[in-house]
Amino acid sequence: MVWYSQGVLENSATSRIHRSSRAAGALVGSAVGDALGAPFEFGPPGAFSARFPRPARGSGTEMCGGGLWQPGEVTDDTQMALLVATSLVERGDLDEADLFDRFRTWAAADPQDVGNQTRAVLGSGRPWDVAAAEHFARSGRAAGNGSLMRTTPAAIRFAREGREATMDAARRISALTHGDPSAGEGCAVFHELVRVALDGGDPLAAVPEALEAVADEHRARWATVLAPGWTPEQATESNGAVWPTLGQAVWALRQGGGVEAVLRRVVDLGGDTDTVAAVAGGLAGAVYGMGGIPIRWASAVHGRVPGHGDRVWRLADLQQLAAALDGGAQQSYDPGVIPRIGPREVLPGIWAGNLDGARYSEEDFAVISLCRLGEPFTHPLHRMAYIADNEANADLDGMLADVLDDMVALRAEGHRLLVHCHGGASRTGLVLRAWLVRQEGMSVQEATAHVAQRWEHLGLWNDSFTAALTRLEASCTADDGVDGAAVLREEGNG
Secondary structure, three states: OOEEEOOEEEOOOHHHOOHHHHHHHHHHHHHHHHHHHHHHOOEOOOHHHHHOOOOOOOOOOOOOOEOOEOOOEOOHHHHHHHHHHHHHHHHOOOOHHHHHHHHHHHHHOOOOOOOHHHHHHHOOOOOOOOHHHHHHHHHOOOOEOOOOOOOHHHHHHHHHHOHHHHHHHHHHHHOOOOOOHHHHHHHHHHHHHHHHHHOOOOOOOOHHHHHHOOOHHHHHHHHHHOOOOOOHHHOOOOOOEHHHHHHHHHHHHHOOOHHHHHHHHHHOOOEOHHHHHHHHHHHHHHHHOHHHOOHHHHOOOEEOOOOOOOOOEOHHHHHHHHHHHOOOOOOOOOOOOOOOOOOEEEEOOEEEEOHHHHHOOOOOEEEEEOOOOOOOOOOOOEEEOOOOOOOOOOOHHHHHHHHHHHHHHHHHOOOEEEEEOOOOOHHHHHHHHHHHHHHHOOOHHHHHHHHHHHOOOOOOOOHHHHHHHHHHHHHOOOOOOOOHHHHHHHHHHO
16 A cells, blocks of 8 residues: 655555666656557547546557557657667767767657657757757757656666766756756756665655755756645646656656556646656656556557667567666576467466467467567567566566456457466466456465366466465455456555
């Protein structure tokens, strides 16, 4: 449960989240927010909740696409963020000339959407160290949110170097396209809040100290929009400006409820929905970790970066990139060809398999993957969760509820479900048994015996899975079918 006291976040589950999950959550959360908000950009307040009054967990989700964008496709917000990330990783540090050149190549490739401020600077033909400043001197207007929207990767990269270093990097990157120092100060505050979250601290409690590091002439304006009592109705500019963008993201986080609730709130505000959600998603993802992002959203996110090859960036790529930015070990999630197990129908309408049993299965399966994948499958319906087969899952109950709720919705639509992990043993068995406990009212012992009779590959070595099933059994009441993740969110708001 989450409590808010004077704007301070306290959550025993989030305090146990591993840093690698927070880093991945920040980068993926930003991209998810971008793609979620894109179809509602420049629309009126309330459009999102009018279209999706409740979670859409079946084959059609809130990643609905529209206008220029396919369902789950990222916009210029994430495209530029990927350029920031790849420059930092490949150059090993902040190389402003290299990053500006990448931006300029991207802009010249005619991306579908480019902010006016960014377009003017990148198209000016002026060198990286004067282009934005000269534009600001001419126009006097450069406090849009276009540098804030792309800065999550840099916030991850410089977080380990401390407050001064990360805030300085934020200002320098912002200044490449936004000559108004107000934009840079907003990026600097965001960097510091992400740094605190990645370290396992409370970013809401860190706001006062972050404001102390803001330049004197900008502090009062930032203090106004980041105050605990500030609400979006009090904004004096549209959320295309940098101040209300960060203010709305922090406001949404203060209301609690996890990544899903935060993103629903900001997209429902209308206006520059993709950018505000990208910023909010980066911050909320750093707080709640990768496991806090709904799988139906994370599984859909994808996009190319114009001018920089044909690569399609997807969930696994973003997770790998987050690890590189945070200095973590790089892992390959593609094991090559392994002996296939399954698919086999273990429960009515629910099949089980291992990685290649699922990868090469018939494409009319709705696949639920419980391990990281090198590449997504070709199945039109594919949900990718990541449950570690160890005791590192800080919010296993919430992740399990998210998986089960999606399965319920997909089964209600008549889909055959195929549940798998790498070996088809422990994690696959966890979900199969959890289904029987929650949907069929079985005890953990009954569910385990039922699955074991039908799936000889069942693995029972993970004690944390048994503990999660025991908690699930204790929480089950007569109202089977309740959206378990929604219940957790409501508790979080309470």
